[in-house]
Amino acid sequence: MNFLLIGFMGAGKTTIGRKLAKLLEYSFIDTDTEIEEDQGCSIADIFKYGGEECFRDMETRLLEKLKNVQNSVIATGGGIVLREQNQAMLQKIGKRVFLKVPQTELLQRLKNDRNRPLLNNKNPETVLKNMFAERSLLYEQAECIIETGQQSPKKIASDIIRKLCNED
Ligand code: S3P
Numbered sequence: 001m002n003f004l005l006i007g008f009m010g011a012g013k014t015t016i017g018r019k020l021a022k023l024l025e026y027s028f029i030d031t032d033t034e035i036e037e038d039q040g041c042s043i044a045d046i047f048k049y050g051g052e053e054c055f056r057d058m059e060t061r062l063l064e065k066l067k068n069v070q071n072s073v074i075a076t077g078g079g080i081v082l083r084e085q086n087q088a089m090l091q092k093i094g095k096r097v098f099l100k101v102p103q104t105e106l107l108q109r110l111k112n113d114r115n116r117p118l119l120n121n122k123n124p125e126t127v128l129k130n131m132f133a134e135r136s137l138l139y140e141q142a143e144c145i146i147e148t149g150q151q152s153p154k155k156i157a158s159d160i161i162r163k164l165c166n167e168d
Contacts (some may be wrong), residue, residue, distance in 0.1 A: 006096050017074070
């Protein structure tokens, strides 16, 4: 069984994913890191020199490869749900866990972010609001939805385990 953490940038997928993997004694995989290591450059540079579509193709190719992993927690990039073919693959790979963070909290966390290329423009607030409108329903299709706010990553990770255990 694998668990895929999905949700907006800034939701804490990587940090919480690491904790979850540790608690479950699973492997941890981060799709952004896998792509950066494979390409030998940062996500920011991939967007800068190749454009968003090129990055999305890399995400799709990576998901193809992840079809065979076992007992892993996979933290995904926030836009991985945008392609329908990715959604189908995510569903096959494991249980999707949506880390749901209130929009105001995300705006707060990301307002000074300089590492995420999609927010690196004049109006990151508008970009985020549009993303919220475009993506919320896609994330809501997850098998498990965890409302997070100010709790510690460890607490959220144990909430995920509790919720998933109660469902089985
Ligand atoms: C993106 C989110 C980023 C990264 C890329 C695009 C998005 O990952 O994949 O900058 O479209 O939301 P995080 O969600 O880990 O920040």
